[in-house]
Amino acid sequence: MKNRDHRFTLLLLIPVVLVLVAYVLYPSLRTLIESFQNKEGWSGGNYADFFGSESRSNLQALWNSVYISLLSVFFSALIGVPLAFIFNKYEFPGRSFFSSAAILPIVLPSLVGVMAFMFLYGESGLVPNAIKDLFGLTNIPFKIGGVSGILIVHAYTMYVYFYMTVSSTIRSIDPSLEEAAYNLGAGRLTVFTKVTLPLLTPAIVGASLLVFMTSMASFSAPFLLAGGFRVLSLQIYFSKVNGNLSMAATQSVILSIVSISFLLFMRWYQNRRDYRMATKGIGAHRSEIKNPFLKGLMVAVGVVGVIILLLPHMTILILSLVPDGTWTYQTYPSVFNGENYLFLFTEPKIWDPVRNSLILAFLATLGNLVFGVLTSYVLVKRKFVGKNMLDIMVMLPWALPATVVGMNLVLAFNESSVFTFGHILVGTFWILPLAYFIRHIPLVVRSTNATLEQLDDSLEEAARNLGAKWFYLFRRVVLPLVMPGVMAGTLLAFVEAVGEFPTSVLLYTLGNRPISIEIMNQLRMFNMGQAAAYGMIQISLIGLVLFISNKFFGIKAERSL
Amino acid sequence: MSSVTLKSITKSFKTVQAVKELSLDIQKGEFFTFLGPSGCGKTTTLRMIAGFYYPTTGSIFFGDREMTKVAPEKRNTGMVFQNYALFPHMTVFENVAFGLKVRKLASAEVKKRVEEALAKVRLDAFTKRQVSQLSGGQQQRVALARSLVIQPEILLLDEPLSNLDARLRDEMRTEILRLQRDYGITTIYVTHDQIEALSMSDRIAVFNAGECQQIGTPKEIYNEPANDFVASFIGETNLIPVQLEGREGGTLQFSWVEDNSKKLMAERPAAFSEEELLSVSIRPEAVEVFEEPPVNLQNVYEGTIELAQFTGASLNLFISLGGKVVQAMVLNTMAHPEPEPGDRVWVRLPEFRVRVVPRVMEPKEGRRIS
Numbered sequence: 001m002k003n004r005d006h007r008f009t010l011l012l013l014i015p016v017v018l019v020l021v022a023y024v025l026y027p028s029l030r031t032l033i034e035s036f037q038n039k040e041g042w043s044g045g046n047y048a049d050f051f052g053s054e055s056r057s058n059l060q061a062l063w064n065s066v067y068i069s070l071l072s073v074f075f076s077a078l079i080g081v082p083l084a085f086i087f088n089k090y091e092f093p094g095r096s097f098f099s100s101a102a103i104l105p106i107v108l109p110s111l112v113g114v115m116a117f118m119f120l121y122g123e124s125g126l127v128p129n130a131i132k133d134l135f136g137l138t139n140i141p142f143k144i145g146g147v148s149g150i151l152i153v154h155a156y157t158m159y160v161y162f163y164m165t166v167s168s169t170i171r172s173i174d175p176s177l178e179e180a181a182y183n184l185g186a187g188r189l190t191v192f193t194k195v196t197l198p199l200l201t202p203a204i205v206g207a208s209l210l211v212f213m214t215s216m217a218s219f220s221a222p223f224l225l226a227g228g229f230r231v232l233s234l235q236i237y238f239s240k241v242n243g244n245l246s247m248a249a250t251q252s253v254i255l256s257i258v259s260i261s262f263l264l265f266m267r268w269y270q271n272r273r274d275y276r277m278a279t280k281g282i283g284a285h286r287s288e289i290k291n292p293f294l295k296g297l298m299v300a301v302g303v304v305g306v307i308i309l310l311l312p313h314m315t316i317l318i319l320s321l322v323p324d325g326t327w328t329y330q331t332y333p334s335v336f337n338g339e340n341y342l343f344l345f346t347e348p349k350i351w352d353p354v355r356n357s358l359i360l361a362f363l364a365t366l367g368n369l370v371f372g373v374l375t376s377y378v379l380v381k382r383k384f385v386g387k388n389m390l391d392i393m394v395m396l397p398w399a400l401p402a403t404v405v406g407m408n409l410v411l412a413f414n415e416s417s418v419f420t421f422g423h424i425l426v427g428t429f430w431i432l433p434l435a436y437f438i439r440h441i442p443l444v445v446r447s448t449n450a451t452l453e454q455l456d457d458s459l460e461e462a463a464r465n466l467g468a469k470w471f472y473l474f475r476r477v478v479l480p481l482v483m484p485g486v487m488a489g490t491l492l493a494f495v496e497a498v499g500e501f502p503t504s505v506l507l508y509t510l511g512n513r514p515i516s517i518e519i520m521n522q523l524r525m526f527n528m529g530q531a532a533a534y535g536m537i538q539i540s541l542i543g544l545v546l547f548i549s550n551k552f553f554g555i556k557a558e559r560s561l
Numbered sequence: 562m563s564s565v566t567l568k569s570i571t572k573s574f575k576t577v578q579a580v581k582e583l584s585l586d587i588q589k590g591e592f593f594t595f596l597g598p599s600g601c602g603k604t605t606t607l608r609m610i611a612g613f614y615y616p617t618t619g620s621i622f623f624g625d626r627e628m629t630k631v632a633p634e635k636r637n638t639g640m641v642f643q644n645y646a647l648f649p650h651m652t653v654f655e656n657v658a659f660g661l662k663v664r665k666l667a668s669a670e671v672k673k674r675v676e677e678a679l680a681k682v683r684l685d686a687f688t689k690r691q692v693s694q695l696s697g698g699q700q701q702r703v704a705l706a707r708s709l710v711i712q713p714e715i716l717l718l719d720e721p722l723s724n725l726d727a728r729l730r731d732e733m734r735t736e737i738l739r740l741q742r743d744y745g746i747t748t749i750y751v752t753h754d755q756i757e758a759l760s761m762s763d764r765i766a767v768f769n770a771g772e773c774q775q776i777g778t779p780k781e782i783y784n785e786p787a788n789d790f791v792a793s794f795i796g797e798t799n800l801i802p803v804q805l806e807g808r809e810g811g812t813l814q815f816s817w818v819e820d821n822s823k824k825l826m827a828e829r830p831a832a833f834s835e836e837e838l839l840s841v842s843i844r845p846e847a848v849e850v851f852e853e854p855p856v857n858l859q860n861v862y863e864g865t866i867e868l869a870q871f872t873g874a875s876l877n878l879f880i881s882l883g884g885k886v887v888q889a890m891v892l893n894t895m896a897h898p899e900p901e902p903g904d905r906v907w908v909r910l911p912e913f914r915v916r917v918v919p920r921v922m923e924p925k926e927g928r929r930i931s
């Protein structure tokens with residue numbers, strides 16, 4: 001029995017390990033090897049170039065990435081942490097509406113979000129121009145671009161990490177801890193600094209590292225907003241476009257080292273400072289705000305906040321109604337109709353990218369579903385040596401910046417290999433689904449893990465005891481029970497794949513160009529309307545998926561982002 | 562140290578009235594227990610005394626100082642929470658020192674007092690430990706030390722033993738009592754466990770559905786319950802609905818509601834008024850069982866043994882008296898033959914041990930009528 005069990009685990013493990021080695025490990029190694037090659041063969045020359053004095057730009061880009069990321073952490077925390085406090089500690093009219101609105105930035109794919117910010121606050125942006133006209137100024141009062149643009153976009157999208165982690169920690173803090181402190185004579189300030197804040201520290205540090213990693217990897221914002229400003233993720237793209245693959249590999253390795261060390265640090269820190277609450281309390285008491293002035297203030301702040309949060313979405317919606325060629329030199333668009341949407345469904349050239357994206361995302365997600373469930377089952381329910389290693393391999397694509405994942409694939413599969421059955425994948429249709437698949441392995445595995453871990457082992461044992469064979473019980477007992485978690489993760493992977501930009505831009509071909517690439521093309525041709533219409537498709541898809549997950553699977557899908 | 566007075570306190574949450582018109586006087590140095598089933602308002606009352614809730618109506622006094630709306634950190638009560646609420650990011654020492662540091666004591670003084678307190682709860686060897694590295698019983702003692710070290714006027718304990726296993730619970734029961742006697746501190750102890758309440762308390766207040774049913778010493782509560790809820794919640798009892806037929810000197814004459822032909826004499830009635838429905842309560846250990854009909858005795862009924870449970874020290878007999886099942890506990894005397902199901906027996910409910918109580922619950926169901 002024991003032996004058969006072992007053999008079976010091995011049988012399940014083989015495909016999982018094979019896929020991870022072929023498409024995660026091998027491409028990463030290829031990049032590493034490539035970074036140590038130049039025309040003559042093995043050499044450390046690329047690294048010498050990177051850190052050398054001739055090309056300041058690389059070091060400058062590394063430094064820029066780091067300091068932008070640090071500032072992004074700071075600003076995101078500045079918005080996210082206070083919001084989490086206000087929404088979880090106080091009760092006032094509209095609180096629950098505002099707190100759901102706080103995660104609105106998630107519904108915006110990165111490229112579309114950046115685009116919206118350009119049109120809102122850029123050089124010819126609607127907000128600065130409206131202020132100029134309203135107050136009769138001669139110049140626009142402000143505009144974003146370069147560093148400030150990147151930072152504002154980062155703060156807008158990434159404060160959600162702080163908001164969500166801190167919120168959930170606040171909710172999990174046993175209220176009797178604070179009460180005990182009051183009971184021992186501590187005032188509000190002491191309770192906050194000595195009890196509440198230390199308990200929140202792990203969450204704040206966790207979110208900080210996450211935001212740091214995300215903004216190190218950030219591609220869309222610098223791509224559209226940086227101007228002459230260089231960051232490392234963008235440098236990789238430029239090196240690749242210029243055909244300097246070895247330098248692109250070197251830059252990828254350095255960016256990965258920074259990201260992975262942060263990931264390892266985060267794991268270490270979280271294991272060290274995990275205050276498991278003895279018991280879950282009754283849940284946080286929200287104190288009701290009674291003072292009418294304060295109450296009004298809160299509501300006003302909430303309303304203004306929601307408007308600011310919603311502006312990008314509204315901008316995309318409005319822009320999508322502006323036909324091509326009707327908004328050129330004017331300050332504001334003046335013609336609105338559904339032409340862009342009409343084109344979507346009538347002009348094959350316009351519709352093709354949407355169809356491509358849906359097909360690509362579908363294929364990738366199908367892979368994620370099958371692979372994710374299998375891997376998660378093996379990780380959670382089976383015992384074997386090297387589980388930790390497997391876990392790390394699964395999480396690797398999450399730690400790697402998207403640009404690096406793209407570069408890895410370029411370098412590994414622009415030649416034939418056993419893992420592609422002798423084919424060259426780069427330049428074919430199949431490279432993009434593969435890229436999306438790799439990018440979203442961790443997402444689906446993690447969301448499945450979460451549900452599988454709650455599944456009591458005794459259910460499986462009971463099914464066995466009643467005579468069910470493994471495949472039968474997996475199909476009839478395990479799958480139905482974990483389906484909600486699996487579907488939530490899979491749907492999320494699907495919409496993320498539809499919006500994916502960094503890997504697409506490195507790997508697309510004319511035949512399979514997805515929506516995000518077409519948005520970029522339309523922007524280049526100044527067809528904002530058509531670009532926005534594409535954006536609306538992505539926004540609606542994400543909204544739909546979050547709604548479905550919440551409604552039908554009862555799962556807050558945004559949690560697993 | 563201080564006495565505590567509650568003056569007709571009511572606490573309403575949105576839809577529920579958790580505490581209704583409660584008045585209490587707790588003496589200096591007394592060990593006072595709130596006892597009642599879960600959800601009856603014990604915690605709510607305790608939290609009003611600690612200041613975490615303010616009463617909807619009524620007032621609270623410590624000694625002669627009104628405390629009704631004073632903030633919790635200004636009350637100087639020491640509360641031990643059901644889940645201990647130890648600060649997970651602090652060591653044992655830091656937890657116990659917290660209240661003293663808040664009071665801005667010199668650090669040498671803090672150290673001295675914390676060490677004293679930890680010695681009192683026999684944890685002096687664990688000062689440097691992280692609280693998560695302690696067992697349940699040890700965590701409990703840290704919580705006790707933490708609330709005692711600030712020399713509170715009143716010690717408040719909310720089901721402090723309910724998270725411990727049976728053995729530890731016995732140990733901690735004596736430990737808490739010892740500390741309370743040592744410090745001589747006014748203590749309010751919340752529990753739903755009658756054994757704890759009976760064995761530890763100077764006085765007990767029995768709660769049900771937000772109302773106080775009876776206040777008294779453990780003996781009073783057990784021997785002279787004020788109504789059928791108190792009688793059945795504390796210890797085992799047999800309740801027989803009866804109606805009054807007349808009185809003769811100190812003896813009252815009743816008949817069974819379920820069977821008018823059965824008469825019953827009782828000498829120890831609780832306070833009741835004419836309109837109230839009545840029951841008699843008699844503890845299983847007071848029921849006498851005979852194999853032959855006894856002569857010249859009152860309150861004797863013929864019945865059949867339905868079930869005999871052996872519990873070691875005693876035998877629990879469930880005896881059917883024509884429809885009504887009465888439980889009797891007889892000591893294990895190794896008598897032969899042992900009583901067995903099906904045996905015909907005679908049951909006596911001694912008139913000096915039956916307690917006549919107002920009926921506030923529905924018979925059998927255990928729910929209130931009103």
Ligand SMILES: Nc1ncnc2c1ncn2[C@@H]1O[C@H](COP(=O)(O)OP(=O)(O)O)[C@@H](O)[C@H]1O
Pocket residue numbers: 574575577578579597598599600601602603604605606
């Ligand atoms: N914060 C609260 N909000 C609403 N209802 C509450 C709250 N606290 C307690 N209650 C209600 O008050 C009643 C008494 O609760 P509690 O005092 O905790 O009972 P006990 O401690 O005796 O088990 C219960 O019905 C409970 O649901």
Ligand SMILES: [Mg+2]
Pocket residue numbers: 600603604605
């Ligand atoms: Mg309680």
